[in-house]
Amino acid sequence: MNNVIFIMGVSGCGKSTVGQLLSKRLKVTFFDGDDFHPQSNVDKMSNGVPLNDEDRYGWLVTLNKLAKETLESNSCVIVCSALKQSYRDILSTDIQNQTKWIHLAGSFDQILDRINKRENHYMQSDLLQSQFDILEEPLNALEIKIDLKPEDIVEIIAKKMEMKSEFGLFGLGVMGKSLSRNLAQKGFNISIFNREVAGVEESVAANFKNDHEELQTAKAFSDLEAFANSLQTPRRIMLMVNAGKTTDSVIADLVPFLTDGDILIDGGNSNYLDTKERHDLLKNKNIHFIGVGVSGGEEGALKGPSIMPGGNKEIYNLVQPYLEKIAAKDANGLPCCTYIGEEGSGHFVKMVxxxxxxxxxxxxxxxxxxxxxxxxxxxxxxxxxxxxxxxxxxxxxxxxxxxxxxxxxxxxxxxxxxxxxxxxxxxxxxxxxxxxxxxxxxxxxxxxxxxxxxxxxxxxxxxxxxxxxxxxxxxxxxxxxxxxxxxxxxxxxxxxxxxxxxxxxxxxxxxxxxxxxxxxxxxxxxxxxxxxxxxxxxxxxxxxxxxxxxxxxxxxxxxxxxxxxxxxxxxxxxxxxxxxxxxxxxxxTTANSPANIIQAQRDYFGAHTYQRTDDESGTFHHTNW
Missing domain, CATH: 1.10.1040.10 (N-(1-d-carboxylethyl)-l-norvaline Dehydrogenase; domain 2)
Incomplete structure (x- = not known):
């Protein structure tokens, strides 16, 4: 599957240099977002006037269209400031599952020094503070400090992105097997994992991969650390295991191999109260947790289930492209997957x-x-x-x-x-x-x-x-x-x-x-x-x-x-x-029920009080029966 790699950061962070080197390393097309600004934007920046959201909108739409057109035949690298999340949303519209983000991060003084040494560029150093002011740190980007040499930065990016899976599935029971095949059929690069029991259940993931043609590019594991290391960061791992103690045990085993910002997705039939507790526990470890209800049985999981995700909305957005792609479609072609609400809500709705x-x-x-x-x-x-x-x-x-x-x-x-x-x-x-x-x-x-x-x-x-x-x-x-x-x-x-x-x-x-x-x-x-x-x-x-x-x-x-x-x-x-x-x-449909007798009984033996039909104040009364 072709991908677009957006390299973002404030002006002067070295995006263009890194982007050109990376495109050569990966043998893909390179575009500098600055080359696509309309003349009106160039004139404003040349005169020291910061661009506003309205100025940037058309430019961002142009870059999104450019990415879509290129992805039809090839992958590409596009460098673009993309300082706000709303900008990144526009850039990745309709191609979220093919979009990768690199954030080149540095201090104000570092970048100011670079800008002052840069020649023949319309971006004025006076505008640098305005860029830092609007910068919204991305949650789903590979962040690299710019104090490294460009060649070293490219090497890190290449190692992180080459041969890494974008999505992991833990647990190959009936539902896990069907969902993994569904993900693979939709073009996602996935890693699959299942535990082994010597002499009883061996090479489960490897054998399952070999049984299905669509999984030939998937990576199969029985070693937990290798499974975690096979995934791009932030890791997106869907757990398809039995609810209760098994889920807690799996999370405990996985955590040592995770890093800040990774996302665990519980796709089992977990109790919504347990989901809330797991969310809070992992939040303290800087690991994100999404509780997802999945309905459809074995066939639905393979052909398209109904999916009910609950958790932090911003974190859900990082897994949304995967869940929506594998979900069933309604009569209008929309995915039968929607953000339900905060933690616990997805599993509550599935429970109902x-x-x-x-x-x-x-x-x-x-x-x-x-x-x-x-x-x-x-x-x-x-x-x-x-x-x-x-x-x-x-x-x-x-x-x-x-x-x-x-x-x-x-x-x-x-x-x-x-x-x-x-x-x-x-x-x-x-x-x-x-x-x-x-x-x-x-x-x-x-x-x-x-x-x-x-x-x-x-x-x-x-x-x-x-x-x-x-x-x-x-x-x-x-x-x-x-x-x-x-x-x-x-x-x-x-x-x-x-x-x-x-x-x-x-x-x-x-x-x-x-x-x-x-x-x-x-x-x-x-x-x-x-x-x-x-x-x-x-x-x-x-x-x-x-x-x-x-x-x-x-x-x-x-x-x-x-x-x-x-x-x-x-x-x-x-x-x-x-x-x-x-x-x-x-x-x-009974306006006046016999519950008045029950409330009188409660007041008789327990002094629980009652309200009266002839007292509109709502005051509670007690009778010495």
């Missing part, structure tokens, strides 16, 4: 994503259970679900249809699968978070507990004998089941986004709910036509049950879920999430 996912899966299981009780064969249930796709399509609906059509021998495979559903922790954390924040996202908890209940297989078998009853024939209209399913999905998405919104307020994260919905329209497990609809809804309302379109839909669907849930109860068929959707909604 998984909570919503738990509910969506449980709802489809309950729909299957209803039709199964009605005596419908799996392939016929699949046909019914397929007929729902024009109005209620989703990735999970699609795979459920495929599952129900899969046969093994003369029977459907689903009939041979033990009815125990596992979980890996994010549903637990989401349930804990909704309780800690006091947000009634009840359906996530209900879906989680349904999985827990499923694991008590032996108890359920015995209970089915102890409490056996004669079931009446369940008869429910297919259309009503669809409408009940749609109703429950609306409540699920309301609760999920409500949890995210309230967490944003509690933790002072500036979250964009519509943008989160957008990046969930492709790549992730909960992508659906309804999620696409929510992009516009959440631009207008922060809670979807407040939006007129959704209100109208709910009014039409409510009678059907009442009927379906009532029939399930009467026929002793468990439908926990469908039932919870109704119960939550009935409580949500």
């Amino acid at each position: 994503h998984n909570g919503v996912e738990y509910v969506e899966m449980q709802l489809l299981a309950e729909v299957y259970s209803i039709f199964h009780r009605m005596g419908t064969a799996p392939d016929k249930i699949a046909d019914i679900l397929a007929s729902w796709q024009p109005t209620a399509n989703s990735y999970l609906l699609e795979i459920t249809i495929a599952i129900l059509r899969k046969k093994e021998g003369d029977d459907w495979l689903v009939n041979k699968i033990v009815d125990k559903a596992g979980n890996k922790g994010t549903g637990n954390w989401a349930t804990i978070a909704t309780a800690q924040l006091g947000v009634p996202s009840s359906m996530i908890a209900t879906a989680l507990f349904a999985r827990f209940n499923s694991f008590y297989k032996e108890d359920r078998i015995q209970a089915s004998i102890n409490f056996t009853t004669e079931n009446q024939e369940l008869v429910v209209d297919h259309q009503k089941v669809l409408e009940a399913y749609q109703f429950a999905r609306i409540v699920n998405h309301y609760q999920g986004f409500k949890l995210i919104a309230d967490a944003g307020k509690a933790y002072k994260w500036n979250l964009n709910l519509s943008e989160i919905a957008r990046i969930w329209t492709n790549g992730c497990i909960i992508r659906s036509d309804f999620m696409v609809e929510l992009i516009g809804v959440l631009k207008e309302e922060d809670a979807i049950l407040k939006h007129k379109t959704i209100i109208d839909q709910v009014k039409l669907l409510k009678p059907s879920i009442n009927t379906v849930v009532a029939n399930c109860v009467l026929n002793e068929l468990a439908a926990p999430c469908l039932s919870d959707a109704v119960n939550f909604f009935n409580g949500y």
Whole structure:
């Protein structure tokens, strides 16, 4: 992949000399940015007048265009002052992943002396202080002091940039393997690492590289120090390892081989509170930390997942080109990756994503259970679900249809699968978070507990004998089941986004709910036509049950879920999430709830006080009952 190397610094730091030498060393094209200033800029500087942002804008756009044109056929070196971050953003527009920065740094006196010795240059020494005044130190540049000889500076740059990978991936589990292939397919030079266990698991990274053509230029390692040394600085290393103690152990092992300004990206399903702690711990060591939620499974990670990064915005900008390039694309071709907010927010949003996912899966299981009780064969249930796709399509609906059509021998495979559903922790954390924040996202908890209940297989078998009853024939209209399913999905998405919104307020994260919905329209497990609809809804309302379109839909669907849930109860068929959707909604739409009794009880036994409906001051009262 071709790259542009921008050599920046204040006027007189030696950019042109170093740039020319480096271009010869690397055998690439050289451009001096000063040669592209319009005459109006040259006249101002010749008269001792500093350039302003407006003067520089057109010049920076010209250099960006020059870089793009050159990169089509070759790499290049461009020297340019680029003193502000906003200038560097313009220079690297649309080519961030092909841009490298070198910062030649020196003291005011050093550079003033050089300028005074320079002949026939329109840049006046009087303007030097103005350049130092606007200089914003770059975070992602290789900084070199100018007290070295130009030849020595070039040697350092060449050693740092030649044969170095731009991105590292630690951990070659299912997701790590797919993401590394995705990165390589997008043209990134990467290093991959996986631990070895003698006699058990050896040459994992090397063997994986050899198995895939797109990884032939990748560097494979089982030695941690060699892996770290193979990366350009600041290092960008994505961790794809198990959450919890494993992540902490990996970070501890890596830190001795990192240097100031390096960036660790945790792409696992980490707890958002752990992410905050790791961010603070590494900040004290001058190491940056980004917590990134990744959804899409093995196939999504390879072809394009939904990516939810959280952390310092400026640091995120240094990894943004990589994450956006490998992400799925929405209907408008935009990456399903967006900056979520400060540390912890990316993993929090991913956690809620998984909570919503738990509910969506449980709802489809309950729909299957209803039709199964009605005596419908799996392939016929699949046909019914397929007929729902024009109005209620989703990735999970699609795979459920495929599952129900899969046969093994003369029977459907689903009939041979033990009815125990596992979980890996994010549903637990989401349930804990909704309780800690006091947000009634009840359906996530209900879906989680349904999985827990499923694991008590032996108890359920015995209970089915102890409490056996004669079931009446369940008869429910297919259309009503669809409408009940749609109703429950609306409540699920309301609760999920409500949890995210309230967490944003509690933790002072500036979250964009519509943008989160957008990046969930492709790549992730909960992508659906309804999620696409929510992009516009959440631009207008922060809670979807407040939006007129959704209100109208709910009014039409409510009678059907009442009927379906009532029939399930009467026929002793468990439908926990469908039932919870109704119960939550009935409580949500009740202006005067029975909570006044609860508050009176609390005051009776614990003197917890209460407010009165006839006292508008909000004063808290206590009664000696």
